Amino acid sequence: MHMADALLSPAVGATLWAGTAAVGGYASKKLKVQIDDRTIPLMGVLGAFIFAAQMINFTIPGTGSSGHLGGGMILAILLGPHAAFLTMASVLTVQALFFADGGLLALGCNIWNLGVYPCYLVYPLLYRPLAGEGRRPGRILIASVLGVAVALQLGAFSVVLETLLSGRSELPFGAFVLLMQPIHLAIGIVEGIVTAGIIGYVAAARPEILESVAAARPVGAGVPLAKVLTVFALLAVLTGGAFSWFASTQPDGLEWAIERVTGRGELSEAEHGVAAVLRGLQEKTAFLPDYGFKAAAAEPTPGDAAPAWPGIAAGTSAAGVTGAAIVLVLVGLIGLGIRSAGRRPGSTP
Amino acid sequence: MNFHAQYFDLGRLDRLSYRRTAVHALDPRAKVIATGLFLVTVVSFPKYDVAGLVPFLLFPVLAATLGEIPIGFILRKVLIVSPFAVFVGIFNPFLDTRTVAVIAGLSVSAGWLSFASILLKFALTVSAALLLVATTSFPGVCHALRRLGCPPIFVSQLLFLYRYLFVLAEEAMRIVRAWDMRAVAGRGRGATVFARLVGVLLIRTLDRAERIYQAMLCRGFAGDIPRLGTLRLRSGDLVFVAITVVFLGVCRFFPVTEGIGLLAQGIWR
Numbered sequence: 001m002h003m004a005d006a007l008l009s010p011a012v013g014a015t016l017w018a019g020t021a022a023v024g025g026y027a028s029k030k031l032k033v034q035i036d037d038r039t040i041p042l043m044g045v046l047g048a049f050i051f052a053a054q055m056i057n058f059t060i061p062g063t064g065s066s067g068h069l070g071g072g073m074i075l076a077i078l079l080g081p082h083a084a085f086l087t088m089a090s091v092l093t094v095q096a097l098f099f100a101d102g103g104l105l106a107l108g109c110n111i112w113n114l115g116v117y118p119c120y121l122v123y124p125l126l127y128r129p130l131a132g133e134g135r136r137p138g139r140i141l142i143a144s145v146l147g148v149a150v151a152l153q154l155g156a157f158s159v160v161l162e163t164l165l166s167g168r169s170e171l172p173f174g175a176f177v178l179l180m181q182p183i184h185l186a187i188g189i190v191e192g193i194v195t196a197g198i199i200g201y202v203a204a205a206r207p208e209i210l211e212s213v214a215a216a217r218p219v220g221a222g223v224p225l226a227k228v229l230t231v232f233a234l235l236a237v238l239t240g241g242a243f244s245w246f247a248s249t250q251p252d253g254l255e256w257a258i259e260r261v262t263g264r265g266e267l268s269e270a271e272h273g274v275a276a277v278l279r280g281l282q283e284k285t286a287f288l289p290d291y292g293f294k295a296a297a298a299e300p301t302p303g304d305a306a307p308a309w310p311g312i313a314a315g316t317s318a319a320g321v322t323g324a325a326i327v328l329v330l331v332g333l334i335g336l337g338i339r340s341a342g343r344r345p346g347s348t349p
Numbered sequence: 350m351n352f353h354a355q356y357f358d359l360g361r362l363d364r365l366s367y368r369r370t371a372v373h374a375l376d377p378r379a380k381v382i383a384t385g386l387f388l389v390t391v392v393s394f395p396k397y398d399v400a401g402l403v404p405f406l407l408f409p410v411l412a413a414t415l416g417e418i419p420i421g422f423i424l425r426k427v428l429i430v431s432p433f434a435v436f437v438g439i440f441n442p443f444l445d446t447r448t449v450a451v452i453a454g455l456s457v458s459a460g461w462l463s464f465a466s467i468l469l470k471f472a473l474t475v476s477a478a479l480l481l482v483a484t485t486s487f488p489g490v491c492h493a494l495r496r497l498g499c500p501p502i503f504v505s506q507l508l509f510l511y512r513y514l515f516v517l518a519e520e521a522m523r524i525v526r527a528w529d530m531r532a533v534a535g536r537g538r539g540a541t542v543f544a545r546l547v548g549v550l551l552i553r554t555l556d557r558a559e560r561i562y563q564a565m566l567c568r569g570f571a572g573d574i575p576r577l578g579t580l581r582l583r584s585g586d587l588v589f590v591a592i593t594v595v596f597l598g599v600c601r602f603f604p605v606t607e608g609i610g611l612l613a614q615g616i617w618r
Contacts, residue, residue: 002430002433004433004434004437004471004474004475005388005391005392005470005471005474005475006392006434006438006467006468006469006470006471006474007434007437007438007467008392009392009393010389010392010393013389013392024500024503025500028500028502028503031502032502037562037566037570037571038562040502040505040506040509041509041558041561041562041565042555042558042562043506043509044505044506044508044509044510044512044513044558045509045513045517045554045555045557045558045561046554046555046558047506047509047510047513048509048510048511048512048513048514048516048517048518048554049517049550049551049554051510051514051517051518052514052517052518052520052521052550052554053521053547053550053551055518055521055522055525056521056524056525056528056543056546056547056550057543058538058539058540058542058543086502086503086506087506087510089503090503090506090507090510091510093507094487094507094510094511094514096478097478097479097481097482097487097490098359098362098479098482098487099359099426099430100426100427100429100430100475100478100479101430103388103474103475103478104384104385104388104474104477104478104481105388105389105392105474163437167396168396168438168463168466168467169437169438169440169441169467170440170441170444170445170460170463171437171440171444172444176437190540193540193544194540194543194544194547196544197540197541197543197544197545197548198544198547198548198551200544201544201545201548201549202548202551202552205548205552206552206555209552209555
């Protein structure tokens with residue numbers, strides 16, 4: 001679910017870059033004060049671990065499709081939010097540069113969607129209170145399934161918002177949400193189970209590793225569970241209400257989306273598989289006629305299409321401004337949240 | 350198959366970046382800045398603009414040819430990651446059906462224009478990013494980022510990640526090979542075994558991190574990775590950036606494609 005440059009407008013891309021850079025600067029400043037030298041190689045090697053783990057696939061029972069590890073949550077559990085955020089950011093940077101997954105302009109969006117949510121929202125507010133300090137496998141399982149699922153839902157929803165605010169795609173909101181959210185719910189649950197399995201295995205085989213991690217990171221320890229759960233329950237009701245409202249205003253889009261979802265179970269997962277290569281070939285054949293078309297369309301465009309343009313351009317720029325405002329508010333809220341959460345334990349200067 | 354292909358592709362991009370060509374010799378900072386400007390300019394084009402984007406193909410094509418990077422290799426990587434952008438864009442032709450042009454008796458809807466624009470932008474931006482690494486090397490990009498104000502801790506993180514990516518990928522490859530030989534006829538392929546295998550990999554990784562740290566302490570590590578050699582901006586680098594800026598500016602603000610088209614029509618008549 002990596003966002004792509006081609007779907008972005010500069011306003012949305014720049015805003016999310018600004019937000020990501022601010023969080024990144026905050027994380028590095030925090031780390032400079034908090035960590036010992038030991039953590040620096042640890043972060044680097046764990047980032048490489050995420051890649052290596054992604055190269056191992058498993059079969060999802062009953063579907064025949066394959067899944068792999070996502071990474072944000074497991075890094076947060078092992079490293080704490082600040083180090084995990086920087087590690088996730090580095091993983092996404094390498095993905096953008098080497099695998100061309102996403103793009104450099106969309107990297108801001110991707111780090112935001114896949115880094116900020118798991119490390120700074122879900123881990124301190126959901127995972128830590130639910131998993132607790134104990135090593136009980138049941139709690140770890142519930143916490144990581146919920147945590148990964150919520151983080152992925154937030155990320156997928158942000159992809160939808162970023163795409164729509166950029167105004168490059170015509171997909172209506174309701175249909176797009178219905179395409180993205182259920183797939184990522186399924187992926188999130190599977191990933192959560194796998195994350196719990198890995199953490200459980202490490203806890204059983206080498207308990208001292210997790211204990212040393214837990215001892216060093218007080219973040220989120222002071223957040224009361226009941227408050228967190230009410231907040232998330234409210235969020236769930238609100239978003240559920242919003243989704244169903246949009247869905248009911250788009251009945252035909254809904255049917256169409258469901259059809260698409262059932263046909264697309266493997267598509268978003270098999271990005272690197274043989275299927276992707278085949279699809280790539282398919283697209284290549286569909287791609288070439290477009291090139292011919294583009295050359296042909298080039299000249300008549302300005303004269304004929306001119307009347308349609310001003311309205312559309314005004315729409316996209318208005319969307320850009322709205323998106324910028326929304327993300328700025330989000331950044332402000334998260335910044336405030338982190339500051340107040342950071343003050344409470346009293347251990348950080 | 351998929352796994353090995355991915356791994357060796359990574360190595361190939363890395364090897365390409367150590368060639369010696371005029372493009373490789375440019376200062377990494379100049380290339381990072383030029384690529385950034387290129388991306389912003391391309392993405393800033395309005396939704397329905399296809400013609401204006403076409404001249405920008407010159408940039409990746411020049412970088413690939415002057416840098417002696419095989420274009421087929423880059424194109425294949427672009428195609429492999431295209432599904433998401435194509436999937437989101439493919440709805441445009443069906444949802445935005447206003448006719449904007451008639452070409453040779455075929456009416457063209459606005460949706461096809463915007464879809465074509467998305468595809469073109471996708472090809473341009475992704476190939477630009479790949480070419481940046483292929484002509485600069487990943488450590489080169491990292492040092493450029495550091496000199497351009499990126500936090501040192503993040504740059505160290507990127508360099509560490511890159512260094513151990515290959516080591517751990519080989520480790521994972523051994524695990525996958527052993528798993529393939531033991532998981533016969535699809536048995537033992539599920540999430541439980543997967544979690545244990547990744548758990549083993551994780552424990553080995555953590556042990557490795559500890560050994561690395563000890564070894565680094567022996568070599569005088571004090572929280573930062575020093576760089577061998579210094580970056581120097583030469584006049585050639587400045588000329589390169591200046592030409593890029595002029596090229597991008599002209600292509601962005603003047604209808605270059607239409608001008609060329611009109612000129613061609615004039616000559617035809």
